[in-house]
Amino acid sequence: MPSHLFADRPVPQPPERGPDAVDALITRTRRLRGDVDAVRRGTLVDEDDPGARWQRALCDLAVHQLDDLGAHLDQLRNGLPDGTTAPAGDDDLIAYEADHALGTGSLLSRVGSAEWNLLTDEVNWSEELYRIIGRSPASGPMTLDELPSVVHPDDQGLLTALVTGALVDGRPIDGEFRLVRPDGRVRTVHMTGEPVLDTDGSTASMWAVIRDVSALRRSEAAVRDSRDSLHRRQHFERTEHRIAVELQEAVLPPWQGSLQFPLGGAAELDGAALDVAARYFPSANSALIGGDWYDALQLASGASLLSVGDLTGHGVTATSSMAMLLGALRGMALAGVEPARLMVHLNQLMESSTQPALGSAVCCRFEPASRTLSWAQAGHPAPLLFRDGTGQILSRPDGVLLGATSSPEYEQAELELLPGDLLLLHTDGLTRTGAAGGGDTARLLALAPRLARVRNAQEAVRTVVELFGGDGREDDACVMVARIGS
Template identity: 30%
Template sequence: MTPARDLWTIASTADAARARAVLARLTADAGLPALDRARFLTAFTARLRRCLGEGGAEVAVRADADGQLHVAVRQPGRPGAWRHALSCPRPVTSPLPSPAGLDGAALAEALLDADADADAVLESLAETEELVGFHREELHQTNQGVLALHAELEAAALAQHELLDAERAARAAAENARRLLTFLANASAALNASLEHDDILRRLPDLLVPEYASDVDIWLADEERTPSGDRAALTAARTGRPQHAARHPGELPGVEDQPPSPLSPDRPLLCIPLGARTVQGVLTLTAPGERFDPDATVMLLELGRRAGIALDNARQYEQHRDVAEALQRAQLTELPEVPGVSLAARYLPATRGLNIGGDWYDAFRQPDGSVLAVIGDVTGHGLRAAVIMGQLRTALRAYAVEGNGPGRILTLLHRMLRHQQPELYATCAVARFTPGDPTVVWAAAGHPPAITRDPGGRVRVLDLKPGIMLGVPLAYEYAEHTVRLPPGSTLALYTDGLVERRAAGIDAGIERLGRALEALSAAELEDLDAAAESLLKPMLHDSEHDDDVCLLLCRTSPA
């Protein structure tokens, strides 16, 4: 099909109206939608109106076989043209109608058709406006939902921030509580690790300064001086309740308020009574800053209570130790002067712990003129051990007066202790020296072996198997042994506190004692007391021992 073409000359308004009417009818027959048709015709008419004002125009119309309608408007003598292409649903009729053939009736009909198109456009516009209104309402509702969602998100974010702040505060409080409890536990362990009254008083300031106090003053109830914080400290000592002397009272939990102290014009004072049942003294603390932290204050009050208990324990321990030591020393024998035998003894109480009261030595004559040298150790420590040691010492002397030998004496002591003190045991070694006889008779009950040194310096350990400990719930007869001691020989009896250490076994200590005895010269052994001191130095070089120490040296006179 040959494309339809036509060229129209537009010289007047009537020509423009006819051209518009022809294109309106043409596009309507081709099925072009009214809205598209109205848009095209409006743009076409506006172009013709401009061209008429400038001298007229030529309209070129071409219809393709595929339904395309091409319209171009040119002004004669001027380059360029207005072009428009329309895609019509149906083919455009051929040949194209000419505008010149239109009469008045056709123009009127075209006018009515234009109104119909306008109605269609207006109807479409109304539908569009209704749809726009619907979407506008929908958009408004969406905006309201978005605003509500934003408000909820903001509230949720605020709540989350508050929860995070609360969590941080809770974690900080928990960490602070953990830190305070850890310090309290460590400080309590440090205070209770010592049973020395003065040592506890020295440790308190080191623990508290500078984190919990800028200055520490400890006043004890038996001191004559006035405590720091005078009125508040005296009130705390009298009532047993902590006192606070500060510029801003009422900030500390469980602490009564007092007027400002003249000794602390710049920082608050906290006066804590030391003790639980009885007040040992007052711990006066100067605040490390402008005030005491409330949580730290609660911890400090508990630390003061525990420090008071530690001081009370130390005081009771010292009293108990002094009584036990006095009792034990009162029962230690003054060594006799015996022809043919020199005696020297040393007793040292333990340097750590309540280990006083178990060790003893003794030396005395029997009715037949022989001399008994005795050394022993009661299990357990403290006052009870000292009392049992005194009973054993008295019973041993009584059995010796009856003329019993070392083995028989130990057998009788074993029976006595087993029946009178069934839960208490002891070790003991007894050696009998007879004037003019170089043979020494000895017996042992679970005691460390004696050590001998002959005049030539040779050392020997009497390591025959000893009998069982005294008091063991078992019937037992102790055997006697003999050892020949040439004139000028030395016999060393000792307790396990001299040779036993936690870091090494007792055998190593016995070997060390043998070497120390062997190292003594004959001249040093002439003065047996000095020789005893010389033996103690290498054995106790660390000056710290957990048990009592007894040493008894017996030396036969040279020929």
Template identity: 30%
Template sequence: MTNAWQIDSVTDAAAARAAAARLAARHGIPAVERARWAAALGARMRQCLAEGGTWWLTLGVRGTDSGEGELHAVLAPPPDASAAGEGTPWETTIPLPLADRPGGTGDSDSDSDSDSDSDMVPGDDPAALSRALMSADADTALVLDLLAEQEALVAFHREELHQTNQGVLALHAELDAAGRAQREAFAAERLARNEAENARRRLTFLADASAVLNTSLNHGEIVRRLPDLLVPRYAAHVNVWLFDEEDDPHRPLPRPAATVRAARTGRPQYAADHPGGLRGVDDQPPSVLHPDRPLLCVPLLTHRAPLGVLTLSPPDERWDPDDTVMLLELTRRAGIAIDNARRFEHNRDIAETLQRALLTELPTTPGLSLAARYLPATHGMNVGGDWYDAFHRPDGSLIAVIGDVTGHGLHAAVMMSQLRTALRAYAVDDGSPGRLLTRLHKFLHQLQPNLYATAVIARFHPDESTLTWAAAGHPPPVLRLPDGRVRTLDAKPGAMLGIPLEQEIADHTEQVAPGSTLALYTDGLVERRAEGIDPGIERLSASLGSFGPAELDTGLEDAADRILNPLLSDSERDDDVCLLLCHLQG
């Protein structure tokens, strides 16, 4: 059922609005929705009254396509005005509660029929209109109460939101502080990692450079290597001044003042137009000779006295302080390496002079040719205890000896000379090679209990065609027969000379004919680290057997060189080499 009202005045509009509110209340529409719907309807009717003319409000309940019910209101001008184009109809709807929808538990049509008269509020009945308005005020009060509750709820949530915002701000502040602390920690970690990497790089360079400097025992080579190590990574220019190696002592080269001061004071000096601030280094004005670049002048110190001064200029504008500390340490190690090399060279020269003096001229014996070679080692001290000797005894026989004292250097050379002298003294008495080695063994054990030696002694007698020999821990002699066959005299030898053992070294005798050649040698000729001594002895035997009898009769010296060359094809030798050839003329 629908209801219609004619609206000509404000009173009609108020009565229609009140009736619409009562109809919405009858159908169970909640007060808030009802008040909102009635307010919208009232506002539209005010607009219609402002436009003027007569308007009709039609209210009714209808069903929708989806089967739901709704309260429908239409505000329109009279039909004849609409036909003439005056005014525009306006309509609004509000959904009904479930119980009041068509087909629900209630019966909206019957209720509307029974109470339709009560919905019609005459505009000329003030009492009825007032009751309707009072009823609308009740809805308004309910809406206001709900609004107050919502305002209180909004205020509560606003306070809660404020507290939450404060907590969020505090959390953001903490997160920001934590972020800054984390960034600072990351930066500190990167800095520490970079510093550790730089320290590792410096230590690695220092270790590698020290190894390079200490591998050479030639002080000139060490001085030449210093610039190669430092340029261009740690220095743009490097100059090494050794005090005792001036090109012209009477006209010395001009040196920077800081270099001279470092030589006089023994302290590192830094000459530049700005303070260096380097630990353990004195600041000086810029050098007159090199005003355009800083100079770091570090003395080359030793345990005894300064050797010279190392002067460097930086690869960039200045050095890193930690790099400077590393350079000072490298210079200290370089000074020690140069000093050790000089001391080594001095001892080597003394030992080599002594050893050369002891290797005397070989004697001349009718029917017997002698040729000897001595080559020092190319590594280390270059002077060892290898020696050879040949001399006549009072009975006319010839003693040929070759030996090797353990160790290298001046001490080994001195002990070799003492053994050589003792052997010559013992050989004055009538003693066989075995007895001579036995006496040398006792002599060495008493003289130097911790020093050992090896030796081979051979005796030739002009009236006999025999060779008597004895060995003590030494590589066996090699005998070439006149027909070119070669034998290794490997009869049981004695033990090394000087070991803590009582021994009597035996003699061995071989028949020799004219044209025979005996080769005595030290282990440096035949021993190689990778293969031992036996292959070297086989090569020596093959080389000795390759000569013809006439070649050995006429050119024993040349034969000695031809034996050495293939056996010493390597330019580097770790040990001394001695070779003594004894050839019976054919």
């Protein structure tokens, strides 16, 4: 069996070239430790952000491990100082606790050793072991029978099994348990050791090295907890995103391509036909499902209602509020409520909602017989009118954001549309694409010559997509095009 070594006794110096190699390792370890510590200090810990907590916990764990590695290398190079003596009183215990309360204790101040001679009943402890256990050296070392008294009750059986296995079966000791110090504080220690046999093969003594791993285990626990919290957060976000997408798909109109009003065909229409197409643009961050919507609805009178809108926020909250608002809008429009009154009622609905938010919207009612467009808006970009190869922004009637005030007034505007006119409605996210897209309303108006050549609303939407459908969009958006037939 190998001879026992105290953790704080000198060890033989390494070979001649060893110190240079170890010095290089120490330098690299210290440099790496400094880099990791710089990352740790630069990591802002947001208690509501599991990802940030996980990153900080990993940095803390890495620093602890590099501290241990550096101290191991220092010991490998220099050995422990000669002439160590046990302290005379409790002052060193207080200093030890002060160091560890601040997290400044080195590896060497966290490792102690002991030897129990079974033939002479002599017990030798290193001074660091007294500090780890919180025992005054004046009280002397503890025998193997006394040692379980400072072990946590739940771990006493483990210690007994480790010691019995070493003394009876000759097995090496390698286990971890908790110590309860006299002040009530609990520390986690890792114990390694072996029995020492005499010439006839019987156990003469046992040695052990006891390392205080409390700080390391706390860091590992913090990493596990923060990682689990991050995984739960990610699972929640994936679930919320899936629900938001499904809710959005369920609420937005199911039609693809162009939609012709009236739905029964031009033969049933005494007036102008309406060709409608629309498109939803996701944001560059596909995880952000917003509250943008578009809708086209044929009313009982033969008129058509066109609307687009946007609610603040993202995720299930935004899409559920959008579903509520769009359902109310459809119901009131089918009941014959004019666009301006629609805005008043939608504002009341937003105010009474349990999920406060702000929203913008524009609602247009088109009468095919007179080709009259009646419209109102609530803090929303005005529709664009393209006629004879030119584009213009319609003058906005007054109207504030939905949910912004309790008693708003909404004006209603009217204009006559001509055959071949093209009306474009959009949410503000379409023209707010950031530095990558650089888009604005002027770019939309510049499409007028191209839009004058399209054959239907779907081609017009494709033209808009070519210009605004690229990457870099800060927010999601909707666009709707209505082309007036003859």
